[in-house]
Amino acid sequence: MNLISADNISIRFGDRLLLDNVSFGLEQGRKVALVGVNGCGKSTLLRILAGEEAPSSGEVAYKNDLNMAYLPQQPDLDPDATILEAAMDMDDPVMEVVSQYEQAVYRSAYDPKAVERLTDLASKMDSLNAWNYESKVKEILGRLGLHDLEQKVGELSGGQQKRVGLARALLQQPELLLLDEPTNHLDLDIIEWLEEYLSANQMSILMVTHDRYFLESVTNEIVEIDQAKLFQYNGNYSYFLEKKQERYENDQARSEKARNLMRKELEWIRRQPKARGTKAKYRIEAFEELKKDAARPASAGTVELDVSEKRLGGKIIELQHVSKSYGETVILRPFSYIFRKGEKIGIVGKNGSGKTTFLEILSGRLEPDSGVIDQGVNTHIGYFRQEEPNFKPGERVIDIVRAEAEVMKLSDGNEISASQMLQRFNFSPSQQYDIVDKLSGGEKRRLQLLLVLLLNPNFLILDEPTNDLDLITLQVLEDFLQGYKGCLIVVSHDRYFMNRMVDHLFIFEKGKDVEDFNGTYLQYRDQQDLQKFAEQESRKPELQKSKEKARGSSEKLSFKEKREMEQLEADMEILNSRKAELIESLNSGDLNHEQLREVAEEIEKNQEELDSKELRWLELSEKEG
Numbered sequence: 127m128n129l130i131s132a133d134n135i136s137i138r139f140g141d142r143l144l145l146d147n148v149s150f151g152l153e154q155g156r157k158v159a160l161v162g163v164n165g166c167g168k169s170t171l172l173r174i175l176a177g178e179e180a181p182s183s184g185e186v187a188y189k190n191d192l193n194m195a196y197l198p199q200q201p202d203l204d205p206d207a208t209i210l211e212a213a214m215d216m217d218d219p220v221m222e223v224v225s226q227y228e229q230a231v232y233r234s235a236y237d238p239k240a241v242e243r244l245t246d247l248a249s250k251m252d253s254l255n256a257w258n259y260e261s262k263v264k265e266i267l268g269r270l271g272l273h274d275l276e277q278k279v280g281e282l283s284g285g286q287q288k289r290v291g292l293a294r295a296l297l298q299q300p301e302l303l304l305l306d307e308p309t310n311h312l313d314l315d316i317i318e319w320l321e322e323y324l325s326a327n328q329m330s331i332l333m334v335t336h337d338r339y340f341l342e343s344v345t346n347e348i349v350e351i352d353q354a355k356l357f358q359y360n361g362n363y364s365y366f367l368e369k370k371q372e373r374y375e376n377d378q379a380r381s382e383k384a385r386n387l388m389r390k391e392l393e394w395i396r397r398q399p400k401a402r403g404t405k406a407k408y409r410i411e412a413f414e415e416l417k418k419d420a421a422r423p424a425s426a427g428t429v430e431l432d433v434s435e436k437r438l439g440g441k442i443i444e445l446q447h448v449s450k451s452y453g454e455t456v457i458l459r460p461f462s463y464i465f466r467k468g469e470k471i472g473i474v475g476k477n478g479s480g481k482t483t484f485l486e487i488l489s490g491r492l493e494p495d496s497g498v499i500d501q502g503v504n505t506h507i508g509y510f511r512q513e514e515p516n517f518k519p520g521e522r523v524i525d526i527v528r529a530e531a532e533v534m535k536l537s538d539g540n541e542i543s544a545s546q547m548l549q550r551f552n553f554s555p556s557q558q559y560d561i562v563d564k565l566s567g568g569e570k571r572r573l574q575l576l577l578v579l580l581l582n583p584n585f586l587i588l589d590e591p592t593n594d595l596d597l598i599t600l601q602v603l604e605d606f607l608q609g610y611k612g613c614l615i616v617v618s619h620d621r622y623f624m625n626r627m628v629d630h631l632f633i634f635e636k637g638k639d640v641e642d643f644n645g646t647y648l649q650y651r652d653q654q655d656l657q658k659f660a661e662q663e664s665r666k667p668e669l670q671k672s673k674e675k676a677r678g679s680s681e682k683l684s685f686k687e688k689r690e691m692e693q694l695e696a697d698m699e700i701l702n703s704r705k706a707e708l709i710e711s712l713n714s715g716d717l718n719h720e721q722l723r724e725v726a727e728e729i730e731k732n733q734e735e736l737d738s739k740e741l742r743w744l745e746l747s748e749k750e751g
Contacts, residue, residue: 129154129192129302129330130175135184137167137174140564141556144170146354147184152302157324157331159341161366162351163552164568164596168334169199169306171351175332176304195300199307199567199594201291205280209272212279213293214263221297223250224260232275266296269319271477285311285477296323305333309340310593313476314619322731336592336600338363338622430550431606434535436584438467439504442613443488443585448497450483457483460497461640465585470607470614472624472647475634481617482512484634485589488615508583512590512617515574517562523573524548524558527580534580551576552599568594575603584612592620621647655730687746694743701736705729 128151137144144167152158160168173179175186176196188194203212210228214221227247233240251257267275270289279287288311295303303324309317317340324331324344335341341348341363348366350357357373359366442465450458457480473481486492487499489509501507517526524544533541542550548558551572557565565573571594578586586607592600604626607614618624624647631650633641643650683691708729 127154127189128152129189130194131187132171132175132181133185133187135171135174135181135186137170138182139167139170143354145181145351145356148354148356149184150349150356152330152332154301154330155328156347157345158333158347158349159345159363160332160334160349160351161341161597163598164572164594165566166351166596168351169566172196172304172306172332172334173198189301192302193298193300194302194304195295195298196304197291197295197306197308199288199310200284201287201294203279203287203290205278207279208276209267209279209282209290210275212290213267213272214297220254220256220259223247223254224256224263227251227256227260228263228275263297266293269323270316271313288312289316292320300329302330302332305331305335307334307336307594309335309337309619311477312619314474314621315476317619317621336595336597337620338597341366431579431602432536432550434537434539434582435610435612436506436582437504438584438612439502441500441502442467442505443502444498444500445488446498446500448487448494448499450480450487450492450494456637458487458494459639462497463642465613467613468611469630470628471616472628472631473615473617473634474624474631474647474650476636479634479636481634482589484632484640485509485587485615485617489587505585506581506583507585507587508578508581509587510575510578510589510591512593514567514570515577517570519561519563521562522559523553523562523565526562526573527576530577531580535582547576547580568596568599571595572599575599585615586610586612587615589617590619591616592618592623659729659733683746691743691746694739694746698736698739698743701732701739705732705736708732 130152132148132150134147134149135145136147160172162168170179174181176194177186178196178198208229210225210232214225227244227250230240230243230247234244251260267273270293272286272289272293279290282290292305292308295305308320312320317337321340321343331344333345343362345362347361348359348363350359350366350370357370359369361369444465445461445463447460447462448458449456449460461484473484475481483492487494489507490499490501491509527544527548532544534544534547535541545555545558549555553569553573562570562573575591575595591603595603600623604623607627614627616624616627618627628646630645631643631647633643633650635641643653645653
């Protein structure tokens with residue numbers, strides 16, 4: 127049965143028709159991605175389905191007592207609430223007591239009254255059978271990097287607030303989860319955890335995302351908005367690409383056939399006497415339909431990237447012992463590097479590790495504390511920043527472009543006007559004279575990309591370029607960058623984009639020197655997995671000692687804890703056995719590259735589960751030790 131049904135929905139935004147009388151239903155257990163070009167109405171449709179907005183026409187129906195959670199691109203949270211309060215729905219008695227218990231645990235380190243409350247709250251947790259939920263709260267908040275649960279929401283960055291909103295949506299344990307760009311501003315390890323969590327969970331999902339690995343792993347259906355209509359594909363991202371190409375080719379064939387028929391019909395129409403009122407009415411009506419088919423584009427407009435690049439000189443940019451700190455916090459330890467023509471470098475590291483600070487220094491927007499930046503005279507930097515440009519309210523799109531350049535020089539030496547540039551970036555003539563406030567977030571990012579490229583840079587810096595860009599624009603951008611002859615520096619949490627674009631990485635980690643890793647992002651992750659496995663193996667003797675020590679104290683555990691400990695030991699034995707099988711398979715030499723990757727991923731998942739159970743086992747074993 128459908129959890130949610132939209133019947134004959136139309137959406138208008140001013141004079142723009144985003145959806146034209148479409149119907150849509152989401153069945154239980156389906157994991158659906160909503161895709162389409164920027165500005166086609168994806169986020170608007172999601173808000174309508176979430177009950178945040180009303181459609182221009184049509185209606186939305188929900189299953190009785192549907193438990194639904196919605197994560198918008200920018201969650202609306204109380205700035206005075208703590209992280210824990212914002213992440214939990216206090217209307218639920220179980221959530222309320224778990225929240226009170228967690229706050230008491232957190233404050234017990236400095237507040238004697240909180241210690242006194244713990245016994246009473248623990249009793250309430252027992253009566254509500256809330257311990258499993260409390261464990262889930264800790265897991266989700268911890269995995270999302272939210273550790274200081276007493277910190278006020280108003281003190282958080284936009285990315286951190288997005289994580290709080292995501293935690294709130296997941297903790298509701300909904301039947302239906304609506305997500306708008308859930309991976310934006312998340313660290314790569316958090317994205318990978320979320321991908322695994324959503325894939326394994328039985329909840330139904332409808333999400334807007336540009337992350338193609340995420341689409342491939344999580345979804346089993348894709349709904350595309352194209353030319354104000356919905357097209358459904360029962361499969362993941364790979365299947366969608368195949369079927370979309372078939373539909374595109376069929377549309378082209380139908381349009382060409384319609385054009386040929388229209389020529390014949392036009393000849394017939396013109397041959398008829400003008401004063402004659404007995405023309406075959408059905409043929410005239412058919413002719414009008416043919417005109418529509420012949421004029422219909424094969425698919426929604428796409429972006430065309432073609433710009434001239436200024437030639438690089440012998441010296442590009444040389445960094446000599448460049449460093450940066452804020453107070454006592456070291457952001458960038460002394461770093462030296464000589465950039466070479468044509469290299470494509472990816473920058474990876476957790477949020478707050480200094481990636482954006484490095485880009486600001488490299489682009490000349492921020493002065494380093496020490497060191498020298500020597501830029502060649504022929505080096506022209508184009509910087510696509512993570513933050514949206516501060517467009518003036520009420521300014522027209524074409525005026526924004528003309529303020530930067532009246533013409534753009536193409537790679538073949540020809541020049542095109544500002545209006546032609548905008549058309550190549552999929553801004554229709556009518557949109558060009560719209561005020562910038564009317565653009566969607568993705569359209570503003572596309573305009574931002576145009577403003578960077580029209581300066582013809584030969585040293586291109588891209589900070590999170592994939593955020594809010596649609597899949598079609600991303601594919602075109604990737605094709606353009608693969609042929610780009612200048613230097614390219616990319617910060618991105620999009621694994622697909624990073625794997626395709628860069629040939630080596632700068633690894634940023636707090637308190638450490640920047641590491642230059644010679645390989646792709648996938649190779650870097652494989653190396654991390656091997657290091658993690660080696661560390662786990664080295665911990666085995668310590669774990670064994672803890673087990674032996676705990677045997678003497680297990681008498682002091684409660685009956686429930688003893689049973690839990692026995693179950694943990696049985697589970698760890700199964701997981702260790704499976705890990706041994708996977709390692710043997712990995713070392714067999716019989717696997718191809720894709721199989722090696724799959725086995726490595728399973729080893730990582732196996733190890734994460736083993737770590738979790740070992741940690742709980744140690745907690746129990748040392749409880750009274």
